Amino acid sequence: LRILVLGRSNSGKSSLITLLLKFRTPTEGRITLGGVDLATLHGNDVRARIGYLSQRTHLLSGTVREALNLADPDAAEPALWAVLQAVELEAVVRALPQGLDTWVGEGGLLLSGGQARRLALAQVVLKNAPVWILDEPTEGLDDATARALMSTLARLISDRTLLLITHDAQLTDALTITRAVTMTEGRV
Numbered sequence: 641l642r643i644l645v646l647g648r649s650n651s652g653k654s655s656l657i658t659l660l661l662k663f664r665t666p667t668e669g670r671i672t673l674g675g676v677d678l679a680t681l682h683g684n685d686v687r688a689r690i691g692y693l694s695q696r697t698h699l700l701s702g703t704v705r706e707a708l709n710l711a712d713p714d715a716a717e718p719a720l721w722a723v724l725q726a727v728e729l730e731a732v733v734r735a736l737p738q739g740l741d742t743w744v745g746e747g748g749l750l751l752s753g754g755q756a757r758r759l760a761l762a763q764v765v766l767k768n769a770p771v772w773i774l775d776e777p778t779e780g781l782d783d784a785t786a787r788a789l790m791s792t793l794a795r796l797i798s799d800r801t802l803l804l805i806t807h808d809a810q811l812t813d814a815l816t817i818t819r820a821v822t823m824t825e826g827r828v
Contacts, residue, residue: 642802642815647823653805654695655826657773660803662686673771691764695775695805697756701746704733704759708740711763723766726796727758728789753780758789765796772797775805790814 647653658664659671662683671678678686699707708720715723720740724730732755736742748756757780764772777793778786786808794814804812809820821828 642797642818643804644809644812644815644817644820645803645805645823646807646809646820651823652826653775653823656823657692657694657775657805660773661690661692689769689771691767691769691772693757693761693764693772693774693777695779697748697753697760699744699746699748699756699760703738703741703743704736705740707744707748707759708762708766711766712768715766719766723762726765726792727762728785728792729755729758729762754782754785757781761789769800771801771803773803773805776807777804778806778808778811786811787814 645653645656655664659666662678662681665679673681673686673689700710704724705720708715708723712719717740721730724733732751733739733742742750744750744756744759748759751759757777761774761777764774774793778789781789790811791814794816797815802815804815804817806812
């Protein structure tokens with residue numbers, strides 16, 4: 641299932657995400673994950689099944705390797721390089737002075753905005769959760785890199801559920817969207 645969510649700023653997209661991640665509970669209706677009502681699940685159990693890329697890049701101070709190991713502490717080095725390649729970041733990291741062990745600073749400060757965004761996306765890919773929520777995954781990327789990244793995501797998604805939130809629906813061609821919805825004033 642691949643759902644595209646469109647909507648202007650303040651249309652309710654962020655509120656939808658907080659509900660899906662169980663940071664808030666719905667005042668009406670219910671949300672299910674794999675047929676199970678979220679109300680019956682612990683928030684950490686819900687979030688363990690969801691790979692989430694927020695609209696703002698959140699990286700802790702550390703190295704590229706440490707950032708990736710937050711998603712999968714047991715990932716071997718070849719897996720780290722493979723995920724960097726998948727998010728169009730391998731060449732950038734290989735060119736860094738210490739490769740995977742290069743310090744990138746708080747929030748990826750020593751990376752460009754697009755590079756930090758792709759590193760955060762690499763964390764989602766490496767987590768290997770059955771559900772991905774990607775909020776503006778191509779933000780800060782040039783058009784060619786954004787299109788290449790979306791093509792790669794199409795291959796990586798395979799049997800996962802994807803909720804893609806974007807302002808640029810033209811970039812979704814490679815994803816074979818199952819359903820597109822528009823949010824307005826908190827409603828689909």
